[in-house]
Amino acid sequence: xxxxxxxxxxxxxxxxxxxxxxxxxxxxxxxxxxxxxxxxxxxxxxxxxxxxxxxxxxxxxxxxxxxxxxxxxxxxxxxxxxxxxxxxxxxxxxxxxxxxxxxxxxxxxxxxxxxxxxxxxxxxxxxxxxxxxxxxxxxxxxxxxxxxxxxxxxxxxxxxxxxxxxxxxxxxxxxxxxxxxxxxxxxxxxxxxxxxxxxxxxxxxxxxxxx
Numbered sequence: 001x002x003x004x005x006x007x008x009x010x011x012x013x014x015x016x017x018x019x020x021x022x023x024x025x026x027x028x029x030x031x032x033x034x035x036x037x038x039x040x041x042x043x044x045x046x047x048x049x050x051x052x053x054x055x056x057x058x059x060x061x062x063x064x065x066x067x068x069x070x071x072x073x074x075x076x077x078x079x080x081x082x083x084x085x086x087x088x089x090x091x092x093x094x095x096x097x098x099x100x101x102x103x104x105x106x107x108x109x110x111x112x113x114x115x116x117x118x119x120x121x122x123x124x125x126x127x128x129x130x131x132x133x134x135x136x137x138x139x140x141x142x143x144x145x146x147x148x149x150x151x152x153x154x155x156x157x158x159x160x161x162x163x164x165x166x167x168x169x170x171x172x173x174x175x176x177x178x179x180x181x182x183x184x185x186x187x188x189x190x191x192x193x194x195x196x197x198x199x200x201x202x203x204x205x206x207x208x209x210x211x
Contacts, residue, residue, distance in 0.1 A: 019079060019168050022161050026075030026093065029157060033068035033100065033150045039143035042111055046136040053122060057147060060107040060114040064147065067100040071154060078161065086165030090158045097155035104148045111138045
């Protein structure tokens with residue numbers, strides 16, 4: 001009897017491998033990245049300008065928020081996924097993470113290029129070569145580095161999902177099982193009573209007559 005109990009109750013996944021936990025972590029990371037992108041990422045200082053110029057993540061790397069929103073959708077689907085779907089979604093999330101990291105780092109490598117529109121908006125002067133000749137200095141805020149870390153953690157999260165997804169139970173088939181169950185004893189009784197009523201009608205009797 002103990003052997004049957006052990007086979008009937010498979011071991012539950014640990015907290016760090018549970019489907020709901022990993023889906024929640026994906027939602028947390030994706031949501032954080034969505035909230036980080038509107039914050040100032042770059043701060044420029046030029047001698048010709050009286051004040052520093054801030055450039056937000058949306059202005060420097062608009063694609064990051066699109067990748068983050070897609071991660072939110074993937075994470076929501078992950079909460080309902082089985083082993084195979086979980087592994088497929090992990091591949092999708094990893095590709096999105098690579099895109100997010102690349103977009104964030106592009107803002108670092110091409111800081112002036114991604115800031116031209118903001119500088120032109122404030123001063124009316126456009127052209128990357130024109131601004132490069134001004135010899136401005138740029139600094140990256142903590143929001144920029146936080147975005148880079150969050151995007152990288154999405155990649156780590158995707159890899160972890162791919163590793164543990166094979167241990168997840170398959171989606172519940174509770175409703176399919178109920179639909180395929182045989183008639184209950186009560187249903188059989190109702191069917192028998194209905195047959196008797198039709199037999200009474202066939203014989204010319206009134207089944208509602210209580211004589």
